[in-house]
Amino acid sequence: MxxxxxxxxxxxxxxxxxxxxxxxxxxxxTAEVLMRSRYSAYASLNIPYLKTTLWxxxxxxxxxxxxxxxxxxxxxxxxxxxxxxxxxxxxxDGTVLFEARYLSAGTLNTHRELSRFRKKSGRWFYVEAxxxxxx
Ligand SMILES: [Zn+2]
Numbered sequence: 001m002x003x004x005x006x007x008x009x010x011x012x013x014x015x016x017x018x019x020x021x022x023x024x025x026x027x028x029x030t031a032e033v034l035m036r037s038r039y040s041a042y043a044s045l046n047i048p049y050l051k052t053t054l055w056x057x058x059x060x061x062x063x064x065x066x067x068x069x070x071x072x073x074x075x076x077x078x079x080x081x082x083x084x085x086x087x088x089x090x091x092x093d094g095t096v097l098f099e100a101r102y103l104s105a106g107t108l109n110t111h112r113e114l115s116r117f118r119k120k121s122g123r124w125f126y127v128e129a130x131x132x133x134x135x
Contacts, residue, residue, distance in 0.1 A: 007043035008036035009079045022046050027124075031087025031094035031117035034124040036079065039100055043076040055118060055125040075103040082112075093118045095130065 006017035018040035020026035021033070028034035034053060041049040047068045051059055080099045087094020093116070100111045116127045 006036075007040040007076065007079075010036065014040075022049050027122070029089050029124075031091075031124050032081060032084050032096055034117060034126065035081070035096045035098060035115060038126060039076070039079045039098075042071045042074075042100075045071050047071065053124075053126055055127040056120070058127070073104060074109075077101045077103060077108070087117055087124075091119070097132075 004014045006012050006014045006019075008018055010017050018037040021028050021037040022041055022044065028037055038050060038053055041047075041053075045068070047064055050067060050071075051062045051064065054062055078101045080101075081096060082099060083097040085095045087096060095114055095116050097114045098112070100113075102109055102111065112132060114130045114132050116130050117124050118127050119125070
């Protein structure tokens with residue numbers, strides 16, 4: 001039995017955190033949980049999951065090769081959820097502000113994004129990145 005901790009930084013075993021979402025055994029109930037599972041998908045190179053959790057209309061322009069290349073050449077080192085707004089089980093939309101750190105070509109980078117999520121037929125989807133609030 002593997003007790004590897006989840007990629008998303010929850011400190012839970014992968015099998016009890018994002019793995020059931022990545023395999024399709026379970027569906028994330030909140031926008032934040034979906035966000036975490038998408039980070040884990042990047043970290044574990046599960047590109048199909050990144051596509052299926054994208055808002056259906058946006059899937060047409062999903063560039064599998066480019067996303068796969070970015071995920072493959074980056075070493076994902078940590079996820080920090082900074083802020084969430086709505087995105088709970090009873091909501092239909094929500095946003096998550098997060099920072100994902102990764103090493104690429106020997107440099108540590110931080111990808112900070114405010115993501116918008118929407119629910120359709122009981123499932124959360126990632127819609128798009130919004131403009132970051134100025135700070
Ligand atoms: Zn996780």
